[in-house]
Amino acid sequence: MNHCRRWIFRKNSTSYDLVANSCAAPEPGDLQPHECLLAIRAVSLNYRDRINWRNLAGRNVEGIVPTSDGAGEILAVGSSVTEFKPGDRVSANFFPTWKSGKFDLRYHQADLGGNLDGMLRDFAVLAESSLVKIPDGWSFAQAATLPCAAVTAWVSLVRRGNLQAGQTVCVLGTGGVSIFALQFAKLLGAEVVVTSSDDQKLQRAIALGADYGVNYRTTPEWSKSVWSWTNGQGVDHVIEVGGPGTLEQSMKAVAAEGHIALIGVLTGFGAPAASLFPLLARNVRLNGIYVGSREDFQSMVQFLNEHRLTPQIDRIFRYEQTPEAFEYLESASHFGKIVIEL
Ligand SMILES: NC(=O)c1ccc[n+]([C@@H]2O[C@H](COP(=O)([O-])OP(=O)(O)OC[C@H]3O[C@@H](n4cnc5c(N)ncnc54)[C@H](OP(=O)(O)O)[C@@H]3O)[C@@H](O)[C@H]2O)c1
Incomplete structure (x- = not known):
């Protein structure tokens, strides 16, 4: 059986530790009809990951895999998936259930790296309706910078x-x-x-x-x-x-x-x-502003396919260096984004 490496939050006396952990890898045969199996290749950190890690918002993230932002490759798709095929390069929306239109408070119940497991793991199973193709020619590290920070900036300036x-x-x-x-x-x-x-x-x-x-x-x-x-x-x-x-x-x-x-x-x-x-x-x-919908993410990707923008990655850490990457985020020495490659 394949293993899935992952980092998880583990409660300590005041906040959370980052703990390396593993579980059984999801199998293509276990996918629901609308699900896709992804191999995550890179994630990026946001200030929100520090908020969860340091328990600054009093949120319970015990046992949760951190980070909303990741990018990877589709390995297998469920029987009803029409938009994606194995080999497609994708990312996932911060709120997997906010597809388009107005925000609904219920979307807060399902946010990646908060109430739901995030992307800091080898494999993830996600609904096709939460996935977005990454911009043409972008590396996984570059695409991993998009879901939270870039969508928030895009929605703030453009839609709203x-x-x-x-x-x-x-x-x-x-x-x-x-x-x-x-x-x-x-x-x-x-x-x-x-x-x-x-x-x-x-x-x-x-x-x-x-x-x-x-x-x-x-x-x-x-x-x-x-x-x-x-x-x-x-x-x-x-x-x-x-x-x-x-x-x-x-x-x-x-x-x-x-x-x-x-x-x-x-x-x-x-x-x-x-x-x-x-x-x-x-x-x-x-x-x-609280990030955006999948439709916002898709319209931003369309813009990125039509305009030349290079995401500013300050540093790329290896998967094993995850605690170091979080400490670097906390130091606020970075310019732009911090990425962890798997
Ligand atoms: N509502 C949403 O949808 C949403 C989405 C994403 C992020 N956020 C929030 O937006 C904030 C930024 O997130 P991020 O991930 O971009 O953070 P980040 O990458 O960690 O940003 C860190 C930088 O913020 C700047 N900063 C810190 N204190 C400041 C101050 N008093 N005045 C001006 N700049 C200050 C510093 O820039 P210098 O080093 O240049 O001084 C610091 O390096 C966080 O509070 C995060 O929770 C909200």
Whole structure:
């Protein structure tokens, strides 16, 4: 019998340990009619994996395989599968049951690497309706960066944000979501300002196409700098990944009738200390974003097949180095994405 290597979360006194483990590999003969058997080749890490690992959201992930994001190859398909065949190169949607249309709160009950086993394992069995073909010519490592960070950036700017060429975008920090947002925004004809705690990362962002950078550590009131950069107009879109500790500056940086995509909790889950009045005063559109549907993922892949975008992979770790990869994520030294190859 084949074995399936996997990492799992194991509860310790305060949070979770990452434990290497194995189980019997799924067999093609056991597939339900609409299921596909995948060999996972690469996964990528998101800040959310740190949240689960360090128990920052009080979520029970005991025994769960981490990471929503992976890419691999289809080994076998069930009898009713029509969209895929063995050999196809695929990834899976963050919410396997959110196919298209409006979000439903029930989708939270099934998220990869949260309530459901994620991708940090040799094999996975997933419904065909959750899978998405990866962009043409992309490696598995590259494609593994897409499901959470890239789809979130795409939905924030395109479906929910309705970004137009010539508009301005402010992305906070240089992590996975923000660097994809920078890359999408540039391809869509926007001007982009990036904030970072690190001048070298700002230089990298500018080399990647950013029009302007501000160090939020040395310039805590970075909104003033963004405001001047827009000639006193404010930015049309803010990719708000910081949460309570950054919202005040984001509200001060946004234009009248601008858009804030409320995405992240890098500064915690608490309430913002700042008054929310600027949102009213500026007639701001505030969109809560939680990744996207399979249809969003597919429309993003179509865009990636039509435009040249190279995902920014900071480092690739081997499967055995998984704990090191999580520690590297926690150090926040990365620019863009961290990948683990299986
Ligand atoms: N709602 C959703 O659908 C969704 C989806 C994906 C992610 N998220 C959330 O979005 C956030 C980002 O996720 P990610 O995976 O892209 O994270 P990540 O790759 O781990 O991003 C880390 C980077 O964030 C930046 N950062 C940290 N604190 C900051 C602050 N106070 N101001 C500005 N930038 C700051 C730092 O950039 P520098 O080193 O350049 O300073 C850091 O390197 C997380 O809170 C995550 O949970 C939400």
